[in-house]
Amino acid sequence: MAQPALYGVVGHPVTHSLSPRIHAFWYEQLGTHAIYSALDMIEGSARDDIQALARAGFSGLNVTLPHKISAFEACSELSDAASKIGAVNTLIRKDVDQSRIWLGDNTDWTGFLWSLDRVLTQPVKNVVLIGAGGAARAVAFALKSRGMQITLLNRTVEKAKTLAEELDLDITDLTDLQNLSERCASAPLVVNTISLGHSGGKLSLPETQSGVFIDISYGVAADATLKTASENGWTTEDGLPMLIGQAADAFKLWFGVDPDRESALDAARNWLKS
Numbered sequence: 443m444a445q446p447a448l449y450g451v452v453g454h455p456v457t458h459s460l461s462p463r464i465h466a467f468w469y470e471q472l473g474t475h476a477i478y479s480a481l482d483m484i485e486g487s488a489r490d491d492i493q494a495l496a497r498a499g500f501s502g503l504n505v506t507l508p509h510k511i512s513a514f515e516a517c518s519e520l521s522d523a524a525s526k527i528g529a530v531n532t533l534i535r536k537d538v539d540q541s542r543i544w545l546g547d548n549t550d551w552t553g554f555l556w557s558l559d560r561v562l563t564q565p566v567k568n569v570v571l572i573g574a575g576g577a578a579r580a581v582a583f584a585l586k587s588r589g590m591q592i593t594l595l596n597r598t599v600e601k602a603k604t605l606a607e608e609l610d611l612d613i614t615d616l617t618d619l620q621n622l623s624e625r626c627a628s629a630p631l632v633v634n635t636i637s638l639g640h641s642g643g644k645l646s647l648p649e650t651q652s653g654v655f656i657d658i659s660y661g662v663a664a665d666a667t668l669k670t671a672s673e674n675g676w677t678t679e680d681g682l683p684m685l686i687g688q689a690a691d692a693f694k695l696w697f698g699v700d701p702d703r704e705s706a707l708d709a710a711r712n713w714l715k716s
């Protein structure tokens with residue numbers, strides 16, 4: 443029998459990652475002969491260690507915190523999106539002249555778009571984006587790809603300015619979090635990329651008539667913020683569809699098949715409950 447193809451997710455820590463379960467779910471559904479492992483990789487030598495996994499025979503990798511920049515540096519080639527976002531979450535192995543090298547891509551932004559399209563009932567021109575860290579970059583890139591005008595809010599305004607400049611965003615307003623309530627009150631769409639739930643914090647969104655709110659975290663990290671938003675009239679979505687979307691787009695890059703997203707999302711919601 444042929445050897446299974448080797449895939450995995452690198453992170454630190456990585457035990458909490460749902461990626462192995464999501465990919466194994468599709469392997470089973472589609473009869474794909476592959477193995478997907480969680481690979482805990484310490485910081486410091488991550489760039490070299492990621493390159494070593496190509497030589498060791500891995501066909502593809504996903505990358506989670508804190509290694510998305512190391513993965514970017516480990517690649518011999520980059521997709522246009524990965525290069526502009528400045529982070530890699532999906533690696534595809536290429537064999538060139540007897541060498542095994544990584545092509546780096548980013549499916550966080552396309553995963554976010556899938557999640558956005560599931561929840562939006564009509565096109566939106568203006569969006570409030572909260573946060574200016576690594577996660578915000580992929581989301582901002584996605585929003586820009588849809589031609590949206592962005593109000594960017596971040597605790598550190600300088601970091602928001604850097605993000606806006608580097609991605610050449612169409613900015614309506616750029617300010618700190620003190621203005622959150624006022625800026626969100628009439629917004630049709632608000633996206634939060636700041637994870638405060640693990641430290642017991644939350645964002646409090648004001649009341650809305652018909653706003654859509656997406657928090658790209660899920661589980662405890664997003665629960666309190668989503669609950670308050672929902673009570674105040676927002677149509678809410680957590681980050682699980684984005685997670686499934688980025689996984690599906692990685693799967694498609696590796697196997698050329700778009701796996702069934704909705705059934706994986708249903709399964710993942712059940713895993714989180716148990």
Ligand code: ATR
Nearest residue numbers: 573574575576577578596597598601635636637638
């Ligand atoms: P990630 O990859 O999850 O985006 P990151 O790059 O470290 O992680 O970015 C964290 C984001 O959360 C930033 O926007 C950060 O704000 P600053 O740029 O001001 O640091 C924001 N953040 C983290 N903790 C926060 C807190 N307690 N209050 C407000 N914003 C916070």
